Amino acid sequence: MLERINSPGYESLSKPSQEALEVLRRKKAESTALTAAEIGVGIGATTVEMLKVMDGVGELHLFDYEDRVADLIRDIETRGISKGVKLIPHGNGRQTFNSYAWELATMAFSLKSKGLPLEMFDFVYLDGAHSFHHDAPACVTLKDMVRPGGYIVFDDMYWTFNKSPVMNPQKKPSITKDYSDDQLDRPHVELVVEVFMAPDARFEQVFLTGNQKPYRPVFRRVG
Numbered sequence: 677m678l679e680r681i682n683s684p685g686y687e688s689l690s691k692p693s694q695e696a697l698e699v700l701r702r703k704k705a706e707s708t709a710l711t712a713a714e715i716g717v718g719i720g721a722t723t724v725e726m727l728k729v730m731d732g733v734g735e736l737h738l739f740d741y742e743d744r745v746a747d748l749i750r751d752i753e754t755r756g757i758s759k760g761v762k763l764i765p766h767g768n769g770r771q772t773f774n775s776y777a778w779e780l781a782t783m784a785f786s787l788k789s790k791g792l793p794l795e796m797f798d799f800v801y802l803d804g805a806h807s808f809h810h811d812a813p814a815c816v817t818l819k820d821m822v823r824p825g826g827y828i829v830f831d832d833m834y835w836t837f838n839k840s841p842v843m844n845p846q847k848k849p850s851i852t853k854d855y856s857d858d859q860l861d862r863p864h865v866e867l868v869v870e871v872f873m874a875p876d877a878r879f880e881q882v883f884l885t886g887n888q889k890p891y892r893p894v895f896r897r898v899g
């Protein structure tokens with residue numbers, strides 16, 4: 677998987693998220709051993725850089741399809757780049773309604789049933805399906821799983837199926853069976869952020885630059 681970084685056809689997935697890394701660096705400056713999560717790993721471009729920031733300490737939870745998570749962890753271990761960061765796989769199957777949202781909810785359920793606190797993450801980068809049906813339940817669950825002072829960074833705030841080069845209805849006609857015209861046209865991540873994050877008094881939005889409408893909004897748990 678890591679061999680795809682910077683190879684033809686993977687240009688966009690080869691660029692690590694600078695916003696995620698900036699926030700992870702801020703958190704690392706506050707505390708050495710972090711529990712971090714990347715939800716949607718792609719080809720590992722951001723994962724590899726996150727490991728550098730974590731500098732051999734802490735835990736990194738990786739969520740994606742099982743085969744992707746397994747490939748990525750194998751590559752990281754073969755190359756010896758985790759340097760002591762504990763990698764925790766959370767792979768799911770490829771069924772239509774399966775995703776990291778289910779994995780997170782079942783994790784939360786299991787913690788609750790053992791009487792354990794849900795708050796476990798110092799940092800989460802949510803960069804998965806960008807579909808409301810996966811990201812809304814993931815977001816709602818994650819809000820309770822982030823520790824006070826912890827961060828959630830969202831990717832692709834304004835991404836839509838219609839704008840996607842590979843998932844638009846011309847390229848992938850079957851998409852019209854799954855989503856309405858409104859759902860194809862509207863950014864799902866924006867809907868998730870505006871409905872579930874922005875009004876939640878437990879979180880404040882952190883602006884990394886002067887841009888008040890960032891493509892990768894950052895939220896810090898303050899309550």
Ligand SMILES: C[S@@+](CC[C@H](N)C(=O)[O-])C[C@H]1O[C@@H](n2cnc3c(N)ncnc32)[C@H](O)[C@@H]1O
Binds near residue numbers: 718741
């Ligand atoms: C844009 S990529 C992530 C890029 C990565 N965060 C980075 O910065 O390099 C989105 C990822 O979400 C994963 N994904 C999409 N739908 C999913 C689902 N239903 N279950 C699990 N993973 C999913 C894809 O397999 C893909 O790896």
